[in-house]
Amino acid sequence: MSDDRTILDQIIASAAADEPSEAQLERLEARLGPLFLPPGGGGASGDGGAGAAGSAATGGGAIGKWLAGAVAAATLAGGGYVAYRSGTRSEPPPRPVEERVAVTAAPVDAAPPAIDAAPVRSAPPRTAEEALAEEARILGRAQSALGRGDARRALRWIDRHARSFKSGALAEERERLAVEALLRLDRRADAEARAARFHRRYPRSVQGPRIRELLAR
Amino acid sequence: VATFEEVYRDNVRFVWRSVRRLGVAESDVEDVCQHVFEVVHRQLPGFRGESKVTTWLFGIVYRVVADFRRSAHERRRAQHEGEIEIAVEPSQEAELERGKARAILDQLLAQLDDEKRATFVLCELEGLEVKEVAEMMGCPVQTVYSRLRAARERVEAGARRLTRGRA
Numbered sequence: 001m002s003d004d005r006t007i008l009d010q011i012i013a014s015a016a017a018d019e020p021s022e023a024q025l026e027r028l029e030a031r032l033g034p035l036f037l038p039p040g041g042g043g044a045s046g047d048g049g050a051g052a053a054g055s056a057a058t059g060g061g062a063i064g065k066w067l068a069g070a071v072a073a074a075t076l077a078g079g080g081y082v083a084y085r086s087g088t089r090s091e092p093p094p095r096p097v098e099e100r101v102a103v104t105a106a107p108v109d110a111a112p113p114a115i116d117a118a119p120v121r122s123a124p125p126r127t128a129e130e131a132l133a134e135e136a137r138i139l140g141r142a143q144s145a146l147g148r149g150d151a152r153r154a155l156r157w158i159d160r161h162a163r164s165f166k167s168g169a170l171a172e173e174r175e176r177l178a179v180e181a182l183l184r185l186d187r188r189a190d191a192e193a194r195a196a197r198f199h200r201r202y203p204r205s206v207q208g209p210r211i212r213e214l215l216a217r
Numbered sequence: 218v219a220t221f222e223e224v225y226r227d228n229v230r231f232v233w234r235s236v237r238r239l240g241v242a243e244s245d246v247e248d249v250c251q252h253v254f255e256v257v258h259r260q261l262p263g264f265r266g267e268s269k270v271t272t273w274l275f276g277i278v279y280r281v282v283a284d285f286r287r288s289a290h291e292r293r294r295a296q297h298e299g300e301i302e303i304a305v306e307p308s309q310e311a312e313l314e315r316g317k318a319r320a321i322l323d324q325l326l327a328q329l330d331d332e333k334r335a336t337f338v339l340c341e342l343e344g345l346e347v348k349e350v351a352e353m354m355g356c357p358v359q360t361v362y363s364r365l366r367a368a369r370e371r372v373e374a375g376a377r378r379l380t381r382g383r384a
Contacts, residue, residue: 008376011325014318015342020233024247028229031251035258036222141344157344 135161135170142177151184172198176207179214191215218266221258228274229254231343235275238338239282240327253281268352275353279335325375329368336361337368 020028029036142157158178165171175198182191195211202208219227229250236249256277264273326334332354339350340361347365351358 008373011318011322011376012341014316014322015234015238017319018234018237018342019230020246024233025229028233028247028250028254029225031247032225032254032258035254036225160344160346 131165132169135165135168138164139170139174139177142174142181146177146181146184149184151181154181155185172202172205172207175202176211176214179211183214183217218264219261219270221261224257224261224270224274225254228271231271232274232278234343235278235338236282238326238342239279239331239335240286240323241282245285249281249285252285253278256281269349272349272353275339276355279331283331321376321379324379325372328371328375333364333368333371336364337372340365341369 138157138161142154142161145151145154145157154177158174158181161168161170161174162178165174168174175194179191179195179198182188182194192215195215198205198211199208232253233246233250236253237243237246241249257274260277264270326337329337335354336350339345339353340347345353347358347361351361354361
């Protein structure tokens with residue numbers, strides 16, 4: 001049976017490849033080019049594509065080009081719009097889901113780094129072991145999102161862990177990941193506040209020095 | 218209220234993944250995404266933020282993809298793709314290549330109806346909470362659970378058949 005699971009894990013993990021490449025995003029942005037112009041702002045026209053030169057982390061490239069010359073790139077600055085996560089609390093499911101998919105963490109020997117697409121379980125874990133596996137799985141996703149440079153997504157997983165396992169066995173690890181993700185998102189003040197809370201709450205944690213190190217970078 | 222550019226920047230990857238996972242072939246994802254964002258651009262002035270942006274956006278994705286898949290062109294392509302059989306040798310089972318695994322996932326998802334497929338995609342692949350998926354799909358939480366359960370059963374059964382039935 002565990003073979004089945006490993007295979008299903010891999011099949012599902014392959015969905016991680018569904019992310020667009022930077023080149024694909026550039027093309028899409030170029031095709032949508034005129035739509036990025038503010039209403040009434042004329043000016044730029046043409047194919048907008050070409051220069052793959054210096055697109056910043058998440059596809060600022062073509063958008064920047066379209067905006068340049070039109071209106072100041074004020075909105076480009078900080079990605080200030082905080083997307084969609086409001087802290088919706090997950091309700092316990094009305095009844096346990098019988099079929100469990102892929103409880104265990106990603107197989108160690110079989111490569112895929114893309115834990116991110118591993119199945120999500122909707123039923124709460126029933127035993128301590130299950131809970132730990134679930135904690136590890138969620139944080140594994142956060143970690144792999146961070147590894148891909150997707151700190152925003154990592155934070156979503158971190159929040160999810162915090163909601164389901166506020167004081168879980170891996171809460172300290174979660175907080176370290178949170179500090180790291182916040183720093184990557186340039187939210188230094190939030191990272192420092194979170195670190196301060198961490199040090200108060202877990203003064204002797206092995207994660208303490210690591211968090212200090214992150215903040216010192 | 219968010220500008221078009223903000224909506225695009227914050228959600229383009231989510232839209233791209235969703236379009237792909239709802240059943241659009243890789244080669245068509247870019248076209249369909251373009252169409253999604255054209256619709257978004259048209260409808261954004263009317264969006265008052267009654268729901269989350271992603272909820273609103275996913276509604277558009279879902280409809281655009283459904284339209285696309287209904288088109289004759291896509292039907293032909295889908296039939297064609299349905300003919301492709303993917304064999305998994307027992308010796309390879311432990312390490313499915315990524316590309317092959319993704320093709321199998323396409324096949325497994327293709328056996329689900331649109332609603333179950335969307336539920337599976339949002340819960341299992343996107344990692345969203347059931348409650349949030351219920352909002353996106355405009356249905357009770359309970360319905361999401363039952364669709365999810367049914368979808369998982371089909372996917373698991375399909376995976377077992379594909380990886381084993383070759384004997």
